[in-house]
Amino acid sequence: MIYRFYCAYPDVTQEYMESILKLVGNVKEFEVFRFQEDTPYVVDEDGEKKRYTFILKDDRENEFWLYTACGYSGEGPRTTRAILHLLGLKDDFKISKEGNNHIVESDLRPVHKINLLIAQDKAEQYRSPKRAYISLLSLEFKYAYQRKNFMDALKLMGYIQNVRKDDALNEKSYLFSWFDVSEEDYYYPTNNMVTLRSVFRDFSKENIEVMIKELIEKTGGEITEEKEV
Template sequence: MILKCDDHVSDYNVKFVKRNADQIGNVKEFEIFRHSEDSPYENEGNSHFNYTFILKDDKENQIWFQTNCGYGGSGPLATQEILQILGLKSDYQVDKKEYIKETNLTPEHKLNFIVGTYRKGRTPIDTHSWSDMNERFWVMTDFKYAYQLFDFKKILKSIGYLDNFFIETEIELPEEIAKPNPTKDGGPRDLYRNEWRGYATNNEFRLNHQFPEVEDNFLKIFFKNLVEKHGGTIQFKEV
């Protein structure tokens, strides 16, 4: 199957991959061109906008986009975000190279987060500091496909606030999780192998303030059922 995004607006290409994530397997190779005229992947509807970003997955699918590489602009940024969504977070120098081809890829779809609940009498309006949270336990998850993680995160965000660690985190990370190595350039935060904010592996998760009295065992059963329902595996670690 070939999926084609027939819009050359960069943001629409990102929305396209999110909307069709459940049809995309694990990406095994990709090819990116800076210039439309250099691409052999023709756009029959508009020859001025050939497809310049081609993904091939482990289900024999191809996904054709109109984002590109080779400069610091919206096209390469969208290309990088699509790669982040699909679990490819290495530095492929998308903003520097005018042609890129990568093969034998192994995407990762992991999400680790420390669960926190607001201390009694505190609400999101009162505090933005992790020191006002009760640290409950760590959750470490792993999924086979990007769409499974994507759907799981959507549910998490409906019951709490999920965000990657800030530069000066107050949270002590367990040994099983790599220490973050953030940049301070104001751009997408490199917390773990060039990950962008919003797609980071290691996160804090603040449950909505209605949850402070819920017992750990109940929460663990809830997370376990939710992860397994979405095809993932889960481990817990005490704080």
């Protein structure tokens, strides 16, 4: 099936892809056209020619026709990269490389992964940074929508931060050096820490681990590594 979405605002296109994520399988191929006049994906709709510049094809025989890339910088290329990251494709596809006006990638293998440090808010007063660290998990999901569902549910339980390996502001950032993460990993990041809300402050370590693992199972995830911290 072909799904088409044509909008001049790239951020709205990104929101659209997030909203229909459950319809998207694992993307096996995509095409990007830098300039509208180069694309053969043209449809007469609503009295105008709509030229789609970003085409995704998944393993369910679906195609997603979008309009994003225009120029070498700015919101168009940024949104193209962000959507690829959303779909588990975080390689360097040289989206912004000058002269790279038609990009075709095939035989793709999306990865829907999360490395998650779980922390408990043990603050005794306002603004106290005290935390108790529970565990570090590496998770994998079969599809992008499952990963997103997990992260959306986790946001209701606590505050999520992206963690860089060299983050001087996070005392546990060194733990993420155990994992190999693409240098392109900046939208929908792989390495995260969740600090659970104060309502969970008195939960035991064991109860928190059970709670998180039940959420992982319900959203279709699998724990591939588990480390004590």
